[in-house]
Amino acid sequence: MRGMTTPEPQPASHEDLTPATRIVALGREERAPGSQVGAPLVLTSTYVADGPANYARNGNPTWSAFEEALGSLEGGDALVFGSGMAAVAAVLSFVPVGGTVVVPHAPYSGVVVTLGERAARGELTVRHVEVTDVDEVVAALDGADLLWLESPTNPLLEIADLPALLSAARERGVLTVVDNTFATPLLQQPLALGADLVMHSVTKYLSGHSDVILGAVITTRDEAGQARNARLQRHRSLYGAIAGPFETWLALRGLRTLHVRLERACANAATLAERLTTHPGVTRTRYPGFGAIISFEIDGSAEQAEVVAATTRIVVNSTSLGAVETQIERRRRQPGEPEAVPVNLLRLSVGIEDVEDLWADLDHAIRVATA
Ligand code: PLP
Numbered sequence: 001m002r003g004m005t006t007p008e009p010q011p012a013s014h015e016d017l018t019p020a021t022r023i024v025a026l027g028r029e030e031r032a033p034g035s036q037v038g039a040p041l042v043l044t045s046t047y048v049a050d051g052p053a054n055y056a057r058n059g060n061p062t063w064s065a066f067e068e069a070l071g072s073l074e075g076g077d078a079l080v081f082g083s084g085m086a087a088v089a090a091v092l093s094f095v096p097v098g099g100t101v102v103v104p105h106a107p108y109s110g111v112v113v114t115l116g117e118r119a120a121r122g123e124l125t126v127r128h129v130e131v132t133d134v135d136e137v138v139a140a141l142d143g144a145d146l147l148w149l150e151s152p153t154n155p156l157l158e159i160a161d162l163p164a165l166l167s168a169a170r171e172r173g174v175l176t177v178v179d180n181t182f183a184t185p186l187l188q189q190p191l192a193l194g195a196d197l198v199m200h201s202v203t204k205y206l207s208g209h210s211d212v213i214l215g216a217v218i219t220t221r222d223e224a225g226q227a228r229n230a231r232l233q234r235h236r237s238l239y240g241a242i243a244g245p246f247e248t249w250l251a252l253r254g255l256r257t258l259h260v261r262l263e264r265a266c267a268n269a270a271t272l273a274e275r276l277t278t279h280p281g282v283t284r285t286r287y288p289g290f291g292a293i294i295s296f297e298i299d300g301s302a303e304q305a306e307v308v309a310a311t312t313r314i315v316v317n318s319t320s321l322g323a324v325e326t327q328i329e330r331r332r333r334q335p336g337e338p339e340a341v342p343v344n345l346l347r348l349s350v351g352i353e354d355v356e357d358l359w360a361d362l363d364h365a366i367r368v369a370t371a
Helices: 019-025 061-074 084-092 109-120 134-139 162-171 223-238 245-255 258-277 302-311 355-370
Strands: 077-081 099-104 124-129 146-150 175-179 197-201 215-219 282-286 293-298 327-330 345-349
Touching (some): 061 245, 084 109, 084 223, 109 146, 134 162, 215 223, 258 293, 293 355
Antiparallel strands (some): 077 215
16 A cells, blocks of 8 residues: 555563553564464474474473563563462472571461471471561571562461562572462562562462463563573473463463453452451451452351351352452361461452442351351
């Protein structure tokens, strides 16, 4: 067409765009006439020799698409793993034999159990700390190899002073990781606050639809981060901690709406938290003022808390979080759950349903259980 100028090519980086736009735009093929708009789902175990990847335990284009989008949101380089726990194990591979890990009293129970088992085998030492007490955490850092942080914590929703703790660890040469599953990169970016590593249970908010188990680790973009990234990739390949391409494709599809889902879930959570606080059947509500998880203790026993979870009609009694549907669980029903978690505590992962329907359902269940 005469008179039309060829448009300038799009900039390769999208870092100038807001996270909401990057979530939608990243992890796609470069635009060209006829190129596919949807991200590729590549199912292959191997590749024709002499290309960029040789064998699919080492690389997959669907992983790369997801990693590009997640890495951009966290401000680093992402690697997808077969589960959150595979990501945890990959991070723990940085701890030398006989090393020391500083960890909150009550982080996600899988972390407590895996560290406890390794400590029992004499592989490492664990120092448990009150994560809300900066002085206590800093005092535990002497001679430590890894500071494990989770904020908000699961399920007590305790908040760590990340900038203070991360800078104290850096001064002492202690590697740091933040489990950012509860906050998501839209509410908190630990690398920008000074963390060396971020990990996620992608199973939760990032994928958001209760249909995949996946994990991720994100490294910083500096030289040290690149070296850690290479080491983590090696761990993923050699230990086979790899993600299924289909699960990764689903996770990327879910990630596209994270900002919209989270906005609604957070608004619902703020409303429910306020109402739970004054509910006659509730003795304590934990809600950090952001995010979409609330933990509350009912005026009654563990058995009565179980009745709440069993009575709700919309809210699902199930052991996960971060999905479109609202989920509830009495956490101490899990054998590995730390004793710091009260037996009558219910964790509520607020979804995107109508908030009045949710409230009617919860209010009814709490009244039935505490009558
Ligand atoms: N970290 C947190 C905060 C979690 O809640 C979970 C799972 O519940 C994990 C890690 C482990 O992730 P996954 O279940 O994907 O292995």
